Amino acid sequence: MIQARFFEVLQNAEEGGRLSFDDLLFLLSSTRKEELEALFAAADRVRQRFVGDEIHLRGIVEFSNMCIQNCWYCGLRRDNRQLFRYQMGLTEIVEAAKMVKSRGLKTLVLQSGEDPWFTRERISGLIREIKGSTGLTITLSVGERPDGDYEEWKNAGADRYLLKQETASPTLFHHLRPGRKLEDRLNSLRVLKKLGYEVGSGNMVGLPGQNVEDLARDVQLFLEYDYDMIGIGPFIPHPQTPLAGSPPGDLTRTLKVMAITRIVTRNTNLPATTAAGVLDPNGRRRALQAGANVIMPDMTPWTYRQHYQIYPGKVDERLGEGKITELISSLGRRVSPGAGYRLSSTDS
Ligand code: SAH
Ligand code: SF4
Numbered sequence: 001m002i003q004a005r006f007f008e009v010l011q012n013a014e015e016g017g018r019l020s021f022d023d024l025l026f027l028l029s030s031t032r033k034e035e036l037e038a039l040f041a042a043a044d045r046v047r048q049r050f051v052g053d054e055i056h057l058r059g060i061v062e063f064s065n066m067c068i069q070n071c072w073y074c075g076l077r078r079d080n081r082q083l084f085r086y087q088m089g090l091t092e093i094v095e096a097a098k099m100v101k102s103r104g105l106k107t108l109v110l111q112s113g114e115d116p117w118f119t120r121e122r123i124s125g126l127i128r129e130i131k132g133s134t135g136l137t138i139t140l141s142v143g144e145r146p147d148g149d150y151e152e153w154k155n156a157g158a159d160r161y162l163l164k165q166e167t168a169s170p171t172l173f174h175h176l177r178p179g180r181k182l183e184d185r186l187n188s189l190r191v192l193k194k195l196g197y198e199v200g201s202g203n204m205v206g207l208p209g210q211n212v213e214d215l216a217r218d219v220q221l222f223l224e225y226d227y228d229m230i231g232i233g234p235f236i237p238h239p240q241t242p243l244a245g246s247p248p249g250d251l252t253r254t255l256k257v258m259a260i261t262r263i264v265t266r267n268t269n270l271p272a273t274t275a276a277g278v279l280d281p282n283g284r285r286r287a288l289q290a291g292a293n294v295i296m297p298d299m300t301p302w303t304y305r306q307h308y309q310i311y312p313g314k315v316d317e318r319l320g321e322g323k324i325t326e327l328i329s330s331l332g333r334r335v336s337p338g339a340g341y342r343l344s345s346t347d348s
Helices: 004-014 021-029 033-051 090-102 120-134 147-156 170-176 182-194 212-224 251-265 274-279 283-288 321-330
Strands: 054-064 107-112 137-141 160-162 198-205 229-234
Touching (some): 004 021, 120 137, 120 147, 137 198, 170 182, 198 212, 274 283
Parallel strands (some): 198 229
């Protein structure tokens, strides 16, 4: 049974109407099977209408797992002394980028912990060299840095930046990222947008202490900041962190947040996150059927990949490249031949 109000709110959202905070809460709170099915189907229609059937692949190279931050949720946190730490050499990173290119991918994501060895100049050098030798679209995801770094890297040729807001709750953010503030993170996101980057953000669903209001607020911030890409993934506890004993985020709830985000943001790029695939072998398929249109294959060289343990279970052959192509065609979708920039909202 679908409640009349659920139907009304969902229909209004699908037609492009504005949702109030209460409407968002109402959609997020539903647990009825039929309502969830209707929500996911609406998100799938909006995805089809605004971004089509193409799936964008972004090859991710995790070039350093060193981190000066101590986020409670993350296995790379600086107090995790059990982790084998690595930094790929500059030449190795360029080689990995060439590998991404040779596999036919158009976008490279360079991700790392917050690692000061990779100075403004070193990263600029990398961007110039990779741009020059591959022409790939370059996304950076190296954490919070001074505004001058973002500016310099944009000038060097970087195209996109990923920096998740993580949670819209300032107190939870501060608690989980000791010494850091949500406000500063949002400020960085504003600066990045102004500098002309395509900006990716997102959150984790199921963080200990997070409530449904926080999730509704997350969606409101996605709209307010007009992010171009939004990664919505479940929280997965890592055994070598203070959150080891916390339960993982719920996949259905994660998909609900993602589906609502698709419906209200229309033409954004939404990844079927790797974390969704870790919780359930069908997690990424379910995400692609509930609004997602991006997959980020892990292209980190095998020797390093196992040590980039943000959360456990990340390295899994089920998530390999071949499987991804298989998954895409089994859904009747196709790999996009382009770089996958956000389409302008007038395209549909
Ligand atoms: N250091 C950079 C980029 C690497 S972390 C940064 O923090 O921005 C990339 C993302 O991994 C984070 O934004 C966070 O959303 C996600 N992440 C970290 N720990 C996680 C966990 N235990 N479960 C799920 N996602 C996690
Ligand atoms: Fe470092 Fe990013 Fe992990 Fe925080 S989430 S500990 S900043 S790698």
